[in-house]
């Protein structure tokens with residue numbers, strides 16, 4: 001079928017809305033009419049070829065939400081007309097997936113970053129039959145329609161606002177999952193979050209929902225720090241103007257129990273470590289643009305745990321519906337992070353995300369009736 005997709009022709013270039021051909025889904029796949037897709041920094045990381053990116057031309061987009069149009073013969077748990085959120089790809093069969101850790105699937109790279117299906121095939125091509133790299137996060141959802149694997153299609157309730165749900169499939173579950181799944185933050189505890197973009201603010205809202213009582217947000221952007229207070233930060237620190245470790249010791253003389261880094265920056269991660277309480281725990285989420293250097297000797301007497309996590313350690317079939325429940329109950333107002341753009345304004349939406357003007361951009365792609 002002919003669809004419209006945002007194609008990136010080469011490294012660092014713009015997204016171009018292009019008419020391309022999408023094949024019918026294979027037996028273990030699903031065809032989804034895309035209603036909206038979030039923009040995540042990992043789309044830019046792939047466009048810039050920084051981390052495990054597919055080749056060009058490529059169709060990116062990995063926070064899709066839409067309606068099932070057709071299902072392959074081996075898909076039994078999903079139906080035409082279901083409202084769905086698309087998340088990251090995993091096989092569901094390797095021992096890591098079967099142990100309840102699909103974000104660390106043995107096939108993670110191939111199913112999310114290789115630019116093709118596991119068997120090397122593509123479902124998108126130009127009218128002259130030239131293949132386009134695709135299957136980004138098993139979806140490539142910057143398009144009017146997407147083919148996804150049955151495992152990464154999550155049915156969601158029809159009374160939830162489908163046009164804002166896509167980011168639950170990556171950025172939002174990543175931040176919220178860091179708090180709820182990875183750290184299992186305890187009631188009454190203290191949490192430090194560095195970087196208050198979509199991932200950091202999702203962590204912040206989850207920390208509040210988990211009844212953490214001291215929540216410190218660090219950023220270099222005053223507007224985002226102000227907004228953090230609205231979402232539940234008890235303290236904010238602008239690291240351009242203030243000494244982060246010193247401020248944290250003033251707030252918490254014994255140090256902070258949990259840290260979440262979304263910046264991937266050396267100095268920021270070292271600041272968190274120097275502010276952690278003994279047996280404190282840090283999770284690192286941000287994609288680093290340089291290798292990390294740590295003064296490890298201090299950890300030997302501190303009992304720190306540092307974990308590098310993917311997708312908030314989420315089991316998406318379970319976690320995404322839980323986040324929607326929390327949203328509907330008023331405990332997780334992730335809608336406040338979102339700004340909507342028309343699909344044709346994708347380059348503006350990307351630029352606004354990169355310049356920090358929007359926290360979570362969502363492209364409105366197709367219509368639906370609730």
Ligand SMILES: NC(=O)c1ccc[n+]([C@@H]2O[C@H](COP(=O)([O-])OP(=O)(O)OC[C@H]3O[C@@H](n4cnc5c(N)ncnc54)[C@H](O)[C@@H]3O)[C@@H](O)[C@H]2O)c1
Pocket residue numbers: 040041042045170171174194195196197198199200218219220221224239262263264265268285286287288309310311312356359
């Ligand atoms: N591992 C995963 O599963 C996963 C999933 C989604 C996103 N990510 C990554 O997480 C990161 C965060 O994503 P996002 O969408 O929230 O990005 P974002 O750019 O919106 O947020 C990053 C924030 O960090 C702040 N910042 C930059 N330098 C800083 C400094 N020196 N000190 C303090 N704050 C600083 C920025 O002002 C910004 O507010 C990205 O690297 C993204 O690629 C990882």
Ligand SMILES: [Zn+2]
Pocket residue numbers: 090091092093094095096097098102104105106107
């Ligand atoms: Zn697996």
Ligand SMILES: [Zn+2]
Pocket residue numbers: 040041042043062170171
């Ligand atoms: Zn993402």
